[in-house]
Amino acid sequence: MKRIVFFDIDGTLTRGVTSGAYLAGLLGHGRAMEEAEAAYARGEIDNDEVCRIDAAGYAGRSRDELFCLLEDMPLVEGVRRAVEAVHAAGAEAHIASLAWGVVGEFLCAQYGFDGYVGSELEVADGVCTGGVARALESEGKCVYARELCAARGIDPSACIAVGDSRSDIPLFELVGTSVAFNASEEAERAATHVYRGDDIAEAIAAVL
Template identity: 75%
Template structure:
């Protein structure tokens, strides 16, 4: 194996909504979550703050309940094809996102991603407590990539990252190839490639 491809979730694999806002709407605290995410995007609060605000709405929910909710989450086209193409080329596809790890776990099971890193809800006796076990920041994506590449014996310069938001920039700067997928101008400037469209497999093909 000579390449690992890292995918963001929100705005990259999801279509028209973040996974946090999608779940929050179903759990009944959608407006609160939308305000928190907007404040985070403006740089007024951190992802740690967003996680603490959001986690309170998950009290008593189990992983199986959340998996069921995620079945209808809007996703971009081409995810299966993108992961299959990476595997066919002998590489691995991983999720590196600030979103809840439960979303990364769900996407791994559904689309055969090889692993994930994300923020983690606090869970006791199989249900969410309303607390946060770990809130990931942008550098956490880089730590995951470094550790995984060292474990696999893969050079970071041969790896690729696909994302759309400011939190993806540190990872873009770490790997050899990066794709700004339907991203802001700031993120496009930090990437080696930029793509706008609805099919992530096509974006991947343009950079391979």
């Protein structure tokens, strides 16, 4: 049976920090990003506003520069093994995240994920302008999943989603199997499986 496993990034693949906060800290606007993410978690602003605040700090940076910064981003255990297990089961591993697409692109290059969707920084002449090309919201993950499944001839109910927060819940509701990985109570209530631990490969092994 064909299927796709969708992985969130922040709080799921990352350990102890979001990719946005990690990069913002290195780029010099860490405090502003921390405050924006906290406001988003409280439901006070949407991801469009978080992206607008964050993107300003990327002005003048190239993709290669950002890839270099991402090399030391802390991740949970077992990311490569999780992707390998998905492939061994004959499935595809995709990233569906509100994080910047450059982070998804980096993870595809480094760990073998098959594709990604995320928010997008505005780029001109190979460098970030400080603007936002696209701010993805939760439903955007579902749009990506539906389009990908349609292109592959896969029923979304055959697929798996792994995430940790409220932005993952719409995708949890779309697919047949969902894993709340070290997740919020809200995400755990929406998931078919709950896993708490350090190794995402173990969480994936339980549902493949």
